[in-house]
Amino acid sequence: MKRTPLYDEHVRLHARMVEYAGYEMPLQYTSIKEEHHAVRNRAGVFDVSHMGEIHIQGSEATDLLDHIFTNRVRAMTAQEIQYGFLTNEKGGVVDDLLVYKVNDEFYLLVVNAANKDKDFAWIKEKNNFDATVIDKTDSYAEIALQGPKAEEILQTYTETDLSAIRFFTFAEFEIADKSFLVSRTGYTGEDGFEIYGENDDVKMLFSRLLAENEKLLPAGLGCRDTLRFEAGLPLYGHEIDADITPLEAGYGFAVDLRKERFLGQDVLIRQKEAGLQRKVVGLELLDKGILREGYDVYHEDERIGRTLSGYLSPTLEKPLATAIVPMKNAKKGTIVTVKVRKRMLQARVRNKMFYRRKKS
């Protein structure tokens, strides 16, 4: 099993370690709930060094990306980031990812750890352009500093004005006298930064941030999932996968159907023109219990779909889930039944973006 450069820090902090995507990662340090609330109310710092990093470089780097990626790569300016998908020929999702534009001939792709090898092979296979595709995963360490206090905390370590880094942009500058690439992005529904750098530098920053900021907690993969779930952010293999298209999942904003052709685009255009047949929705359980992934969903005794993720939401304190159901049952307020082990429980359809932070 692989270890990230922060492994020793996790052990020192008495994290409970679990296997995730071939890495030994911290599930939690104290408790999932406590870390979850720390990120929502103050700040938390995550080791996300397991994420995959892929460089695309060359005179036709933009053309290659435009061909495989659903969003409007050609509209990007340097230092901008876009969220979007690699789609297969059927319009299903190979992976969701962030694209960082360094310049017209250099892009950084940040992909899911579990999909990295598949993505790398996929992109290389589709590369009929003057571009080079390089797996740089082992050259990057990465931490995510997330929460309403993230900017205030990080600002004390750098001369660079962090308020100038807008949402979904990045810059390279010094923090605590070392060089980092810093983006205003995250996977929690809160403000915050994702910080990339050399292994030793990221390790130094992680331990200094924790040692010098009493209100900052180390946060593990456990709360990373509850936070993203509440904020309506998808996890590959749950709300999106090879069989659920980005349109069905409700992320059409990251799919440009009008641009010059990308893989799977024709299928997605037809899907949109014909009208979606099914959709990912949120469910709120009305009976006592908790929803998890993989439960069958019924409407008037007919099985109509299944749940994709589910938790007792730490912020809303309600049992919530995402589920894929036919369009005709996807209307907010629709009452459905979910089979939880042997029991049939009532749930109500609602927007899957369960939590939205108040803009300051």
Add this chain to the structure above:
Amino acid sequence: MKTPKDLRYTKTHEWVRVEDGHAYIGITDYAQDQLGEIVFIELPEESDDLEKGEEFAAIESVKAASDVMAPVSGVVTAVNEALEDSPELLNEDPYENWIVKVELEDESELEGLMSAEEYENMSKE
């Protein structure tokens, strides 16, 4: 990790305490620690039949749902209803807070269960 000497244990981390032909069943300290914060428990009902090795309750932590397996067979004569409103009691004191009490169907089933020492050795591995 606490493992009281007077209880019997299963590989699936339940404990059994026998009193006058009845068995109290709960989950071990190791189990509650591995599960993390317990937020909900789905309990059986009085007079339900438990069958050794089959699940009879479900414990939900923040992270996931886990089945609780019956260490012995028998009819449920009492359910610890305090757990319905306060499932965290299982984290606080897993040995004081039993889940169900059953009337033993076959006392010889107890012989297949582990001693505290055997259970501790297994959990260490």
